[in-house]
Amino acid sequence: MKPTIALTINGIQRSVETELGETLLEVLRREGMKSVKLGCDTGDCGACAVLLDGSAVNSCMVLAVAADGKDVDTVEGLEHDGHLHPMQQAMVDAGAVQCGFCTPGILVSGIDLLSHNPDPTEDEVKEALGGNLCRCTGYVKQVDAILATARLQAGETDA
Amino acid sequence: MQLTHLRSYARPIDLESAVELLSEGGRGTRLMAAGTDLVLSGSDEITGLVDLGGLNLAYVEERDGAVAIGAMTTFTELLEHPAATGYLDGVVVEMLRRVGSPLLRNVATVGGNLVRKQPWSDVIPLFRALGASVTLFDGDVRSGPIDDLYAEAAHLTGAILTEIVLPSQPVGTAAAFWKFTRSAVDIATLNCAALIQTEESGCIRARVFVGATPRLAAAVPSAEAALVGTDLSAAAIATAARAAADEVPTGDDLRATAAYRTRLVSVGVTRCLEDAKRRLEGVTS
Numbered sequence: 001m002k003p004t005i006a007l008t009i010n011g012i013q014r015s016v017e018t019e020l021g022e023t024l025l026e027v028l029r030r031e032g033m034k035s036v037k038l039g040c041d042t043g044d045c046g047a048c049a050v051l052l053d054g055s056a057v058n059s060c061m062v063l064a065v066a067a068d069g070k071d072v073d074t075v076e077g078l079e080h081d082g083h084l085h086p087m088q089q090a091m092v093d094a095g096a097v098q099c100g101f102c103t104p105g106i107l108v109s110g111i112d113l114l115s116h117n118p119d120p121t122e123d124e125v126k127e128a129l130g131g132n133l134c135r136c137t138g139y140v141k142q143v144d145a146i147l148a149t150a151r152l153q154a155g156e157t158d159a
Numbered sequence: 160m161q162l163t164h165l166r167s168y169a170r171p172i173d174l175e176s177a178v179e180l181l182s183e184g185g186r187g188t189r190l191m192a193a194g195t196d197l198v199l200s201g202s203d204e205i206t207g208l209v210d211l212g213g214l215n216l217a218y219v220e221e222r223d224g225a226v227a228i229g230a231m232t233t234f235t236e237l238l239e240h241p242a243a244t245g246y247l248d249g250v251v252v253e254m255l256r257r258v259g260s261p262l263l264r265n266v267a268t269v270g271g272n273l274v275r276k277q278p279w280s281d282v283i284p285l286f287r288a289l290g291a292s293v294t295l296f297d298g299d300v301r302s303g304p305i306d307d308l309y310a311e312a313a314h315l316t317g318a319i320l321t322e323i324v325l326p327s328q329p330v331g332t333a334a335a336f337w338k339f340t341r342s343a344v345d346i347a348t349l350n351c352a353a354l355i356q357t358e359e360s361g362c363i364r365a366r367v368f369v370g371a372t373p374r375l376a377a378a379v380p381s382a383e384a385a386l387v388g389t390d391l392s393a394a395a396i397a398t399a400a401r402a403a404a405d406e407v408p409t410g411d412d413l414r415a416t417a418a419y420r421t422r423l424v425s426v427g428v429t430r431c432l433e434d435a436k437r438r439l440e441g442v443t444s
Contacts, residue, residue, distance in 0.1 A: 003168070021162035023198060042199055044344070046262050055235070055265040061195040062266060063161075065168045066210055109261065130344055131260025 005068040009033065010077025018064040024050070025059040028074065035075035035104040039133075046132035049105035050074050056112035058131070075104040078111075086152055087111060090145040098136035106132045110146040118157075119150055161198045167207040172214065174296045174319060180209045182317055190319060192231055192271030195263060216270070216321055219243065224327030226251075230270025230320045234258055237269055246325060247289070247334045248438045254285045254336040254352070260344045270320045273308065276375055279346035283309070284368035284376035285336050286323065288352040294322040309375065332356040332364075335434035337427045341414065347371040348414045351427035355435050361390045367431075369403065369424055373412045381406045382428055391436050400428040 002017050009031060018027050025048045028036045036059055039047030043061040050059045051073035059072075078085035084092070087110055097103050106129060113120055113128035120128070125143045134142065167184065171177040181188055187206030191197055197205070216231035221242035228237060237243050238255040258264060258281050272282045273293070291305040297318035305323070308315070328334075334354040338347050349371050356364035365386035370376025381402040389395035409420035 019160060020168055021160045021165040023161055026160065043195060043259075043263060046260070049262055052266070056262055057266045058195075058262045061193075061198055061263070063168075063191075063194050063198055063208075066170070066191070066194055066212060068170075105262075112261070112265075127256075128261055131262035 003065055005065055007031075007067060008071045010073055016064075020065060022064045023060050024052070024062040024064045024067045024072070027064040028059060028072065033074045033076055037101055037104060039101070044131075044133070045102070046105040046109065046129075047102055049108040049132065051108055051112060054112070054115065056108045073108075075107050078107065085111075087114075087146065087149040090148045090152070091142065094141045094145040094148065096137060096141035096145045102132055102134040102136075106134070106142050110142075110149065113146065114150055114153065119154060120147070122147065161201045162205050162208075163201075164203045164206050165208065168210065169208070170210040170213045174214060174321070175298070177209050177211065177214065177319055178296065178298055178317065181319075184209065190274075192268040192274070193233070193266045194271075195267045196271065196275050196277065211270075211319065214321075217268075221245075222324075226325040228269050228323045228325070230273075230322060231268050232270075234264035234267055234269065234272075235261065238264070247328055247332065248441075250289075250334045250336055250438075251285065251325070254281050254338075257281060257336075257338050257340075257343075269323060273305070273323065274315065274320050276309070277346075278373055278375045279350075279371045280376065281336070281338060281347060281350050281370070284350055284370040285334070285352040286325070287376065287378070288354045288366040288368045289325050289328075289334060290354070290366065292324045292326065293320060294324075295319065296321050309377075328354075329356060331358055331439065333435040333438035335431045335438065337431040337434070339423050339427065345414075349409075349420050349423040349427055350376070351424070351431045352376075353428070353431040353435050355386065355391065355432070355439070357391070357439060361388060362386050362395075365399075367399070367403065367428060369407050369427065372407055372409045372420060372424075373414070374408070374410065377407075379403045379406055379428070386432070391432070391439075396429055396432045396436070399432060400425045403428040 037047035039045035043058045048059045184207040191208045216229040218229040219240040220227045226242045238252045243251045294302045295318040336352045338350040354366040365383040367379040367382040382399040385399040385402045404425040407424045409417040
């Protein structure tokens with residue numbers, strides 16, 4: 001028997017059929033969330049990171065049935081009215097995207113960080129990205145993009 | 160798909176039901192905390208899971224200098240909690256920040272780590288050095304020293320770890336954690352934890368644990384004995400480190416050779432004890 005689980009994906013409640021031994025990663029991709037990348041499948045690379053009840057986690061390490069009833073946010077939910085999320089735009093502006101495979105996971109880690117630490121130091125950004133591997137860029141531009149997003153959002157709050 | 164033989168899954172909302180489901184499930188049924196390690200194990204032996212996520216076991220409480228930790232508390236929840244930050248100069252936080260990355264720490268639980276008994280666990284050597292106690296539920300509530308979980312004859316079958324308590328420590332006590340890894344997010348090539356308690360006369364209690372040898376962390380009685388009664392001078396620390404390197408059995412695996420690990424034992428024990436001593440001096444001066 002295939003269990004059905006309730007997931008709120010990017011704010012929309014869905015009833016999702018799953019296999020008992022499946023990971024959240026597999027279910028999300030089947031539901032069309034292709035920003036959630038299947039990288040290492042062993043919790044090392046961070047390409048499958050999603051926000052689970054607001055916290056960034058590797059979706060390859062979470063059993064789908066155990067996520068029943070939870071909120072999942074992916075990069076598909078970031079864009080609004082045709083405008084990129086400020087951090088997406090900052091990644092583009094900083095040239096932080098090369099092959100792009102790690103980018104969604106990095107956005108997820110960055111957004112989690114700024115949600116509880118709106119004014120991080122460079123070291124704090126690096127620690128937050130500790131679980132996201134990028135083989136193209138060397139991380140400098142992603143760190144710059146997240147710091148730029150923090151500055152931008154602080155400016156908006158001050159204004 | 161990771162757990163291809165999984166046929167049943169339940170998330171009970173009380174401990175009694177959890178114990179019942181576990182015993183009814185039979186041999187292939189396991190308890191699951193966050194499941195990070197269990198899912199990756201991809202074990203064909205796992206046919207049923209009892210998820211402990213509905214039992215309200217995620218909490219941290221300060222109790223008269225002691226810190227009570229619900230078994231389902233995530234690493235992130237613990238390392239952000241003031242009770243952990245304030246405990247023995249933040250030694251627990253220092254250790255937790257070196258476990259994996261936030262993507263793991265946001266979901267992996269303290270109890271799951273202790274019960275999975277992985278040899279590279281960083282939590283086990285430190286919590287044993289600190290003299291933690293644990294509470295288990297198997298129909299009755301049982302409490303005892305954390306060391307009981309790792310005793311030769313320990314059998315957890317049918318029992319659920321519900322709470323871990325880090326005891327209140329006497330004045331003059333300090334602890335430290337040390338870990339050697341190939342990269343910031345890799346598991347330990349070797350790790351070490353130490354606790355020292357001092358009075359005017361010098362060191363009166365020492366706990367030294369070395370893990371990922373590559374076997375599960377164990378106490379190092381010869382190093383502990385070498386410290387008690389000393390003033391923790393550089394010479395006393397060097398003697399303890401030598402004793403540890405002589406005593407701790409090390410082995411080869413893909414991360415390091417036995418000989419390399421034996422060098423790491425000496426370095427790790429030395430640095431751990433130096434750190435703990437610095438902390439003591441910081442407090443008393």
